[in-house]
Amino acid sequence: MGTTGNTESEPAWTGLPRGLLRMRRLLLVVWLVPLTLATGLPLGLLVGPGWAAFALLPLALLLWGWPMLGRNWRSWRYAERADDLLISRGVLWREETIVPYGRMQLVEVTSGPVERHFGLASVQLHTAAAATDARIPGLVPAEAERLRDRLTELGEARSAGL
Amino acid sequence: MTTPDVDDDVQGEKPVADRRLHPVTPLRRAWAPVAVIAGWAVHDPDQTQRQLTRLTMTTLLIAVAVFIPAAALYGFLTWWFTHFAVTDTELRIRTGLLFRRTAHIRLDRIQAVDVTQPLLARVAGVSKLKLDVIGADKKDELAYLGQEEARVLRAELLARAAGFAPETAHEVGEAPVRQLLHVPARVLAVSLVLTGATWGSLAATLVVPPLLWLATHSVWTVLATGLPLLGAAGASSVGRFVGEYDWTVGESPDGFRIDHGLLDRTHETVPPGRVQTVRIVQPLLWRRRGWVRVELDVAGSSNSVLVPVAPREVAESVIARVLPGVTVPATLSRPPRRAGWCVPFWWRGYGLAVTDTVFVSRHGLLRRSLSLVPHAKVQSVRMEQGPWARFKRVADVHVDTGANKTVTARLRDASEAVDLLHGQADRSRTGRREALPDRWMA
Structure with missing residues (x-):
């Protein structure tokens, strides 16, 4: 993985590991398949088969969500440049954030129980501005820790006051 | 160690x-x-x-x-x-x-x-x-x-x-203080009379309680709504006059001083290089007189007013002292015409200028507000684009400052926004290198 391949025009982007997509799709299935069954079966058996069509709603959501998660996952990427970190994300609502290393107040690595089960961790950057929304979700823990250490190191080297 | x-x-x-x-x-x-x-x-x-x-x-x-x-x-x-x-x-x-x-x-x-x-x-x-x-x-x-x-x-x-x-x-x-500006009581009073909020709260006080009386005939309801309204009207007119009375801005080697108040006196000192954002606000009714109000953001400070009312040239000369080397740009570039499809009518109020020291963004059509952020104070830069904005090839660029405020250049042409995003990151980096040290006398 290129860390500071810093050509002026196009930075070296890094995507997210596939584990995040797997986790999100699994969560989608885990929530929506039982919901489909829970809507469809009682309505179909007790009220009438026509009413069971309501079960199509969660099913449609599932079928629509599957590729959407893939699109969203593909859109997330980040790049470590010489002086700042770039994060780009979103398909319909696109957002691109640049945080200079010298501005970082603290770097956080978090991992919830579900994330931990899938061997994933998020890195969150905090600057003095609360509006700075610089989060990279779903990294492999080793990469998250490498990123944290590197960001902290660069942040110290380039540290500036407010 | x-x-x-x-x-x-x-x-x-x-x-x-x-x-x-x-x-x-x-x-x-x-x-x-x-x-x-x-x-x-x-x-x-x-x-x-x-x-x-x-x-x-x-x-x-x-x-x-x-x-x-x-x-x-x-x-x-x-x-x-x-x-x-x-x-x-x-x-x-x-x-x-x-x-x-x-x-x-x-x-x-x-x-x-x-x-x-x-x-x-x-x-x-x-x-x-x-x-x-x-x-x-x-x-x-x-x-x-x-x-x-x-x-x-x-x-x-x-x-x-x-x-x-x-x-x-x-x-x-x-440290010795040199006075930069003093707001006369008469000007302050006139400026408050020309503020919409004063009249709005006063009108609400005069209209709402009688209407409630007609509707309910209950003294308690009228009192319960009338008294807070009266309080709000008082706070926005008399309260502001009392608080902003005898407003003096001075300059000293320790930074600039803001002294004000008729009953409660406040003396604030802001050391050099602490100002994150300066805003020039001009309500509609002040435009003919050429008055403006200058607000500032300092991280961790509750006060946000630098000059309650002053003619534009005077205000700009104060800003030049507060943010050394900064001149307020005279002309700003508007968003492209197609931005009108995203924000009808009001798109004309938006404007942007980038000089070698500050990022300047304007919004508001009737009540104009111009924000200046020194490049050295930028914490992070973000670009946002929704689906409709993408269809119209425009995007917003947000600049976050340390005082938890975000200054936004709205509806810029998409390719310009990308350049702005990367250019601003570069400018902020070089701007920081030239910034004053925290210990300004060292």
Whole structure:
């Protein structure tokens, strides 16, 4: 993985590991398949088969969500440049954030129980501005820790006051 | 970390004298128990009435005999257990009777120093001193100090924060002040008359209670809505006049000073290089007279006004002193015409200019507001684009500053926005290298 391949025009982007997509799709299935069954079966058996069509709603959501998660996952990427970190994300609502290393107040690595089960961790950057929304979700823990250490190191080297 | 220098510092810190607040302070603290009882009474009036009728004269007297010494003791003890000390690098405040609390405020992180005097404190000849640092609490103010003591302490804190040697810091004394601007009372009054908010709240006060009376014929409803409305109208007109009366902006080597107030006096000092954002606001009715209001953002500070009202040229000359080397650009570039499909009509109010020192963005059509962010103060840059904006090939660029404010250049052409995003990151980096050091005299 290129860390500071810093050509002026196009930075070296890094995507997210596939584990995040797997986790999100699994969560989608885990929530929506039982919901489909829970809507469809009682309505179909007790009220009438026509009413069971309501079960199509969660099913449609599932079928629509599957590729959407893939699109969203593909859109997330980040790049470590010489002086700042770039994060780009979103398909319909696109957002691109640049945080200079010298501005970082603290770097956080978090991992919830579900994330931990899938061997994933998020890195969150905090600057003095609360509006700075610089989060990279779903990294492999080793990469998250490498990123944290590197960001902290660069942040110290380039540290500036407010 | 074992250089002899540091060792000397540690030894030097040992004999730091703990100081106490002014002996008037317990009187203020004695109000706390009274406030608790009053709050309970207001919260639950029925219960209070019932309790009161059951009380006889003797129980009342006994209660008073117990209550007043207890309150006095509480006030005395909190005062007794509050200490502060100034070391070479920090202001330390220790408070708390049962729950101890120690705040160490680093002097090189000072964003502003406020000395305030509420009306009663002026009568008693005392003032409050507060250091604005990021994350500072209301509790971290020193209330109260003797008037003269507060001035001397402020001078000393600023001298130490500026980087003067500790031995000489308290001999440096007050830095000389050069007055930049004074707002005459007449201009202030006229400006408030020309503010929409004043008339809006006044109109609401005159219209809403009679309507409610017609609708409900209930005195309580009318009073319950009328009194807050009257209060709001008073606060936005008389209250603002009283607060912004005798507004003086001065310049000194310690930074600039803002003094104001008719009844409650406030003296604020903002050291150089602490201003994160400056906004020039122009309500519709001020436009003919060419007046503007200047607001500023300092991290951790509650005050946000630099100049309540002044002619534009005067305001711009003050801004040039506050943000050295910055001139307010005369012309701003508008979003492309197709931005009208995203924000109809109001898109004309948006504007953007980038000079080599500041990022300037304007919004508002009737009430114009122009924000200036020095490149060195930018914390992060973001570009956002929704689906409709993408269809129209426009995007928003947000610039986040340390005072938790975001300045947005809205509806820029998409390719321009990308250039702006990357260009701003570069400019901020180089801007930071040239910025003043935190210890501005060092």
